[in-house]
Amino acid sequence: MGTLDGRVALITGAGRGIGRQEALFFASEGAKVVVNDPGVTPEGTGGDAGVARAVAAEIRDAGGQAVASTDDVTDWDGARRMVQTAVETFGDLDVVVNNAAIHRRRALVNMTEDEFDAVLAVHLKGTFAVTRWAARHWRDQGDTRDRAVVNTVSASGLLLPGITQGNYAAAKAGIAALTTAHAVELARYGVRVNAVSPSMARTRLTEGVPGMSGPPDVPEMSGPPDGAFDPLDPALTAHVAAYLATPGCPVNGQVLAVRGTSVTVLNGWSAGESVTKDGAPWTVAELGEAMAALPRRDPLAEAVAMVGGSLGDGNRDKLLAMVDAMLADPR
């Protein structure tokens, strides 16, 4: 008996990387899966219907239940159709995993309007659109059976400044905000809303990041030899997403960072120290003086300490050199 027996799960971006592992793992735990993926490039161009179909076929070949969906999460009607596909094929919908992703890395001075809009559309609007149509379905059911939404965020935008990927970081911070808003709004329908924040999972999105490796076509297949434990395996995130999707899971409104087998509750923005003046507005000079005494964080120093530290000195320097090169790119 699986932990997700009979659950119907819609997983976006399930054709590759972490989403594919989620689809396979959910199915192995007994879920019926809508494998959504239009099969686009890492930048979100093109399309290949075979990508979602292959994962759905892999699940069925292993004795599970799955159907492919090639709709685009940025398409309002497409998002509605995904929910409809789950209901028409499997009779209901219990779980939504918002995982679809693209990236368009560029320093702010070089980033085009399209590069900004495209990333916001897939991550932020896509999460909103799919969850919104699922929420409509759940409200119309008129009961409060346990259902779950699992969003996907990133250290970029939450713990790291997202250098040369302000579009991605902003989208991910926005999804963290949607997670808490939706958790409160949907509790009345029995729906729990949480997020996973994967880190250093070997997929095509992390290809080229110092310390990561793997062939670009199927990077998730290139773990250590002989089945040794692989801390960069994208399947590790799938296990945490599955936990959040199980009926009766007590977690709601949380963001869980996943790194290898380490799972950390993220605390989000929190109030630090403050200055107050009684009964009158600050003058600019007064505020400047008072603020000088307040501790301030340095986002770059924190990012280097966090990422560089865990990669080792050699990779930290490579990372900084890569960021420098992107910031200096004259395009």
Ligand SMILES: NC(=O)c1ccc[n+]([C@@H]2O[C@H](COP(=O)([O-])OP(=O)(O)OC[C@H]3O[C@@H](n4cnc5c(N)ncnc54)[C@H](O)[C@@H]3O)[C@@H](O)[C@H]2O)c1
């Ligand atoms: N790999 C990591 O270490 C890492 C770190 C932090 C966050 N993440 C997040 O994890 C999630 C999965 O990333 P991944 O590394 O597996 O990436 P990936 O590129 O391997 O997979 C993403 C999938 O999303 C699909 N997709 C793209 N646009 C879509 C759209 N409009 N509609 C539906 N599907 C679409 C792609 O076709 C692709 O198959 C993303 O949300 C990503 O931001 C990953």
